[in-house]
Amino acid sequence: MGGYAVYVWSAYGITLIVLIANIWxxxxxxxxxLVRAGREGRLEAPGRQPTxxxxx
Amino acid sequence: MGFVRWFHQLASPPYVYRLAGRLAPWFAVSGVVLxxxxxxxxxxxxxxxxxxxxxxxxxxxxxPSAYLGMLAYMVMATSAAVGFIWRMKMAHxxxxxxxxxxxxxxFLALVTGGIWGKPMWGTYWQWADARLMSELLLLFLFLGYxxxxxxxxxxxxxxxxxxxxxxxxxxxxxxxxxxxxxxxTLHQGPTIARLDAPAITMDMxxxxxxxxxxxxxxxxxxxxxxxxxxxxxxxxxxxWVEQLTGGASA
Numbered sequence: 094m095g096g097y098a099v100y101v102w103s104a105y106g107i108t109l110i111v112l113i114a115n116i117w118x119x120x121x122x123x124x125x126x127l128v129r130a131g132r133e134g135r136l137e138a139p140g141r142q143p144t145x146x147x148x149x
Numbered sequence: 150m151g152f153v154r155w156f157h158q159l160a161s162p163p164y165v166y167r168l169a170g171r172l173a174p175w176f177a178v179s180g181v182v183l184x185x186x187x188x189x190x191x192x193x194x195x196x197x198x199x200x201x202x203x204x205x206x207x208x209x210x211x212x213p214s215a216y217l218g219m220l221a222y223m224v225m226a227t228s229a230a231v232g233f234i235w236r237m238k239m240a241h242x243x244x245x246x247x248x249x250x251x252x253x254x255x256f257l258a259l260v261t262g263g264i265w266g267k268p269m270w271g272t273y274w275q276w277a278d279a280r281l282m283s284e285l286l287l288l289f290l291f292l293g294y295x296x297x298x299x300x301x302x303x304x305x306x307x308x309x310x311x312x313x314x315x316x317x318x319x320x321x322x323x324x325x326x327x328x329x330x331x332x333x334t335l336h337q338g339p340t341i342a343r344l345d346a347p348a349i350t351m352d353m354x355x356x357x358x359x360x361x362x363x364x365x366x367x368x369x370x371x372x373x374x375x376x377x378x379x380x381x382x383x384x385x386x387x388x389w390v391e392q393l394t395g396g397a398s399a
Contacts, residue, residue, distance in 0.1 A: 094202075094203040094204075094206075095197065095202040095203045095204075096202070096268075097202055097203045097204035097206075097268060098203075100204055100207065100264050100265065100267065100268055101192075101203060101204065101206050101207055103264055104207045104210055104211065104260075104261040104264045104265065105188075105192075105210055107257065107260055107261065107264075108210040108214070108257055108261060111253050111256070111257050112367070114253070115249075115250060115253055115371055116371065118249070119371045119374035119375045119378070120374060122374075122375065122378035123374050123375075123377050123378035123381070125378070126377075126378045126381035126382050126385070127381060127393075127394060129381070129385060130381050130384075130385045130386075130390045130391075130393070130394050131394035131395065133385050133386055134386075134390065134391040134394050134395070
């Protein structure tokens with residue numbers, strides 16, 4: 094790399110880390126919202142009896 | 150009529166959620182392939198620059214990041230404006246989804262630009278440089294948009310107020326682009342977006358164009374996934390979400 098290796102590879106390395114972090118964050122948020130929506134849906138299901146914790 | 154009907158469908162959360170879910174895998178595969186191809190072209194196939202040597206290869210991640218930062222801002226501001234004018238929740242959802250992506254690409258542009266600047270200019274950062282400062286302002290606009298939203302408990306109020314900030318901040322985008330022409334900057338002038346011919350040869354330009362397209366498709370992929378999460382956050386108690394998660398039958 095003609096003396097530029099540390100600059101080039103650090104730029105590509107940081108880019109790769111940020112891109113992977115973006116993928117992780119987007120999928121984590123989507124999965125988290127799916128779990129939350131599923132939990133809320135079960136809590137509000139018709140005919141369901143509330144738990145003691147919810148009443149108290 | 151077809152376009153009007155489609156535009157109205159974009160206000161429907163289940164329609165947008167499913168559309169984003171269908172598009173995301175295609176964007177994912179094509180984005181990763183294009184970025185891998187562009188990265189190989191930039192690191193291996195492109196010849197060294199006659200002045201900057203192999204150090205110029207940083208442009209293959211720096212330029213797409215900088216471009217994506219501005220594109221993400223335009224997506225955020227345009228969809229925020231549409232949401233503000235037509236009271237479309239999905240448009241606000243799109244703006245919210247674009248903000249963290251835009252912030253991360255702008256951060257990348259600043260960091261990779263600094264890494265490039267050290268061997269070329271002798272410094273990582275120059276406070277008096279108009280391009281660097283306007284790019285830093287773009288990062289602050291993204292962060293300001295997210296912090297402003299987080300300061301409201303009422304989501305509708307957050308949508309309206311943050312949309313105003315997003316639209317006002319659009320003025321910074323042309324300033325970023327033309328800063329190297331309007332002021333004497335340490336940052337070099339335009340290389341690709343010139344009225345005459347690009348200032349680099351085709352064997353250097355081709356991988357860069359592939360990377361720019363790859364970054365754009367990658368952004369579209371994550372925008373779809375973030376939008377899906379945002380829709381579920383906004384529509385968590387809707388019947389279609391219950392059917393989606395199987396909550397009603399549990």
